[in-house]
Amino acid sequence: MNIFIVHGISVPLQIDVKMFKMLEVSAFSPFRPLISFQKILEMLEERLHGLSGFQANYISELLKEIRKYPELIEGIESVEEFEKYESVIRVLLADLFPMLLSNNEIKAVTIPYYFNILNLTQRFQRILEEAGPDFKLSLRGLSEQNWFIFNCCFIIKSYFQNKIETTDTPLYIDIPDQHKIMKHYRVLINADFMEILPTKNALMLTDEEITELLDNYDNIELWKAKFPVNSWILKGFSIMNLYDATVENAVSTLKGNLLSDVDEYRFDELTEIFRSIYKLPELKIGVTIFGNFLDRVNVKVIEQKFYSHMVSEANILDCESLFCDETIRQKIMERKFWVISDVDNYKISDEKEERLMLQLKNQNAKSILFVPLIDRGKLLAILELSSTEANDFNTVNAHKMDYVLPFLQDKVTNVISELENEVEAIIQKEYTSIHKSVQWRFKEEAFKYLDSKKSGIEYTLQEIVFKDVYPLYGQIDVQGSSVSRNQAIQKDLIYQIETLAQVFQTIYQKAKLPLFEQKIFELQNHLNELQDVIHTGTELFLQNYLDKEIHLVLQNYQKNSTDRVIKEQIADYFEKVGPLSGLFYKHRREFDESISLINKKLASILDEKQVEAQSFFPHYYERFKTDGVEHNIYIGSSIAPDKDFNAYYLQNLRLWQMQVMCEMENHFRLLQPTLPNELEVSSLILVFGSPISIRFRMDEKQFDIDGSYNVRYQIAKKRIDKALIKNTNERITQKGKLTIVYQTPSEEKEYLGYIKLLQHKKMLDENVELFDVEDLQGIVGLKGIRVGFLYHSDSEIYSDYKSFLTVN
Template sequence: MRPGLFKEEAQVDTRISFVPFVRFLKEKAQNSNDARSRFYKHIVERFESNPAVLQPLEMEDLDKYKEYLDIVTAAVFPIMTDTDKDVYGIGVPFRFSIFYYSSLFKHLFTENGNGNVAMIPSGISMDKIAQDRRGWLYKQVLERFYGFEMNYDHAIIHHVNSHETGLRRYFKLHLDARFMDIKVKGPLPDLDREMVCNHGGSIEELAEILPLSMFQLEGFVIWTVQDVTRDEMMNYIKNLVLKISADNEAKTYLQLNDALQAVLENKEIAVHVMPFLKVKNKYVLESEFASSSVILGMQGNEKQQQQLYQQLVQYLENHKEPLNIANLDDVSLTLYPFLKFLPHKGVRSFVLVGIEYENELLGMVEIASLESNGLAYQKVARIEYLLPLVTLMLRKSVDIQAARISNVIKQKFTALQPSVEWKFIDAAWQYLHDPEKGKNEIENITFSEVYPLYGAVDVRNSSVERGMALQEDLREQLLLIQQCLERMEKELELPLLEELQFKNQSLMQRISQSLVAEEEAQVNEFLDYEIAPTFRHLYDSYPSLQPMLAKYFDTVNKTEGHVFHHRRRYEESLQRINTQLNEFLEKERDGIQNSFPCYFEKYRTDGVEYNIYIGQSIAQNKKFDLLYLRNLQLWQLTSMAGIARMTHKLQHELEVPLQTTQLILIHSNPIDISFRLDERRFDVEGAYNIRYEIIKKRIDKVHIRETGERLTQPGKIALVYNYAREAEEYRKYIHFLQNKNILLPEIEMLELEELQGISGLKAMRVTVNMDFE
């Protein structure tokens, strides 16, 4: 007995007695309609014939009254009860003390089937045991003396390890108190039904009002035991499913295997659940789960393991019914070659169950026995009710695997387009299964022999327009300051105001012609460090100036302290154009993927630039042909014409009538690109390919050699190229679009100025028909 429990038991005066049992039988015997009433009377007479039996008894006296205990057992338990098969016992009230029990009861609740019966459940805290026992007693008190109906469940779940199998089994212990009297020492206090029944008064509160020492117990209690291993294992597996995560996944599957083995009640039967995971829509072998598999578990031959795995997956995809082999022989191994290593492991009978969800193979359950005919259907069927939970766990493993790969991609790469995501998934999978993970960098992501397409939509003279807006804002603010200073000078005798007025006029004259960065900095310094604090002080000090200065403060931006009207108009106009461009290209990007997968990236400047890469190395499961490249080139020219018309129409809705220019760089030779982890974007590989990148960066402001005119002009599309054959391909597209009246008839063939490190560039320029609908 544990000391804590002994101390609690000592608070309650408890005696063994047959009196409540005899009184119960007397009441039963009075019912003449009960066919057993004569039997009950006979038992009562037998007990009353020996007055000593009706006195309180001690544990050591019970051996003298074994025949009476046998009578109690015969009366209480049905005639069909088998002492070797049924689990029951008779015990002392409010104590974990059993003085009479069936053979199976003793077998289950002793360490080796012999010795003293231990009714204190293992794995349960002392506080929980004490709480449950007090709750049980107070339920009896409240129902018997106060008439309160209590819903307290006083059953105890007890787990034991089977002596035969060594596996854990769960039993629900129930105490029947019908043969127990409760006597009260002294008057009972009043209790509030509302507090006890509706608001669930705690055991601690009851213990203060009704201390255990108030009660005396006489009689005995009947212990009945129900095997609830099935239900407890279901709850246990439910908890495993709820708690499975990337951190505990492998451990959780081991716990699941143990739980299923416990349900089968045979330690010699091995059970293994294994998830089947997919990468790039193909099943991959997860070594962490395969190592403990009955079929796949082996050391040192990964190639053979992979071969068995693919055979296994193929079989399960084609055969939906479980595979049940009662006696593994040469015929079985010929029919099912993926079982070839089972005889080496001593397996003689085997069951294989594929787990599917919505026609998708999620995994398998393996059950193996070292005995021939060791897996009878009745035995294996015991775990059938748990398969829905197994399915749920396998589904969660799929989600966990997808999340793990996604996390690697987000950490190592960036958000990816579906056209290239498969390559990154493959790299992430390899990284996750690299034994040196953490020491080695993730493999470089490269796409070879892809064709590049580059386009740029630029806002014409954006820097000039931005500078003009800034110049107008500064001029407006300086003029407003001049007006304020002139009025202040009339009202205040402050020589400093004259000095501020002189500075203000000087700055106005300097920015009236042009505005350079140095002058902008001087004006901002003047506004922030001289005007702002001076005007704020004068506002606080001279009430007569407050209306004028309040008007000034309302005019300037509250955050910056500057006039921002013209810049806001410019920024809103620029934002409107960029929003339209982004929406247009986003929609177009989704459309061009339908013909052939390609990588499409765009980024904002004072407009939008984009790169497109297309080629066989990007397409995972589709054959590439140059017709897809030509289709994309035609789209590029057509879409640029659409953009030119769209921004031309938008120009009339803008506060600042900004215009756009359209530029295409033609590059007919394939290049190699790789993903740069530092910048999280694709970049070209190799010296020749780098020249392509340099050209992209330098042609946005290139001029025509003969005239000095900027190549890019509003309403036109400029196409830059190196070789005549490149131009010829695009001339076909131009003629086609001219025939459709999307482009106007003329084509300008131009020589471009020499750029730093680049010579020999040429261009074509075509005019967009702005009236095309």
């Protein structure tokens, strides 16, 4: 490295005629490069006018020296010629490459649009040295064709003054460090010192020709015809800056990987991603996935194809036994992360911990980070990060997981949901259309997009966000729907197995074949098992057994038998098998019909009343049918910016919500006697006094809570209906009663006032219960009010309060 002293300051200049090349495209470009320092000369001359004294003298002398070498101004085509001008060039670049920043900045001079690099900072030089002598720089994912068109677009924008955007796509360079961990650097190019000049071979394009090119991006022959090779001169030099974007890139890559199925290949990719995040070349990841999740008694570990520190040196049963231990369970469930910084010196508290530590030592795990993935209080999986060196993980760097934990949580939740639903019917979710209260915002954004397109301006649709809106949530849920559904399945299967046993008894009396006796024995065993509570998968197992074994025997016997009575008995059985009309689906069909009738009736009432409620103050409304009906309402000034929002409108809507819930309960009581299945419902309202933000998710085509703070409300919605009264085993929701969950004394006072009004109007009874709600994961301090409904023969009582609700 050459050193030149400028007024007592050492200025390094690296000129390597071998050069590092980022991209081999020199023979495939519209540009002929001309290395020139004319731009920097012009800047110095302009700067001189405003200076005096020492600075003016310094720049004057520098300009005088540069003018001795007109070739540096006119341009040089060969990098090798730089050596003879070394002393002048390093002085010229001194201001652009301060010595005191050389150990911090990753920076170099580049030959225009060819990315041969020289004059590296010391940090850049160290990075390349650590990458090894065989490493070659290259821009990630940039083909020669794309590079050629990129150069052409630069000419179109700069020389022809077209508004085409050429800098949307970020450029990256991937460079391994000394531990072979791949680091990812974002590339920024400063083109202030370059200018574009046409040669005699350059074509002066018309607006129509430019439009044709922009409409034919993939037609490389057309681009080459309009921009012949070396037909334009790119004069000057550029400065390349890199910044370390390894963590951001790793998180982005992780998100992309999690969108697809995680197989063994993807699992290896995840390992490399976490190695980049933690800068640990020997980092190893594992995952333990759970099936029927932590229920304070049993834990079920799913047999899996991925590596698991928990299962690797133990069998499935041993691993399940490990998590039945209270100490281990608490360490996993009650912490965001469980870090064992030094496995060898860990203070063991019981036998189970000793077994776990021995297991980790056998895998050469000296330091480990356990990340529990929990959803609604259930342990879904444990992500395990280990290192062969002690103290590589600690409670400080564990929080690097904060960047990726939400994506991992979502992925595992989705995977577990798929596993849980393998034996369940697929539930088609009902997607609500864009509500008319917010259509104006979507129309506004669509108009901007269309208007920009007509003007030839590129425009990306912005996300739709409504800030500072107050949420209202309510649900009427069918109580014990899972139990009722299982009971219906149980009754149908018992009837079907009993019928089959009778058919085979009749056949066996006519034909004493051992096979028929075997089938009678199997059916009787299944019948005995069905008398108890059925398990998850029982229906699917028996259906496969009947289809593949029993029905094949019956169909064959029916085809070959001459006994008219038996053939008719078999035919009668198969007639009952049909899921739509068959008697063997009677109770299941009745249950589904009951749920459908309840949902249809309650949803229709809510939809009808919602139309009127919009006249009070416009608000966003959506409702969903599950085993019951739930609804979300958001009200605030951002939804209706042309109106003056006041807290009175929120209070008015809350009272409206309570009255509609009363009417829906009344309608259910009228409907209940007509249902095929005897079902009960419970009603719940969740009060959230703080404003939140909602964002329209394009991928899901619906609004969702926006922001980490607001997630607290979303968590409360998911978990509150299964909550218990504090220090009891009693659910906060009960049939025939309205439960209101809130947090602050002011909310309690507000809702007790509404209750008094509705008691006076004979919609609610006089017995009011106040209680504390058990602490939920991430949410504490919730309180509840519970009050019984008064039922009437019709629902006309709602109309008595129309005048009270209407805002004048």
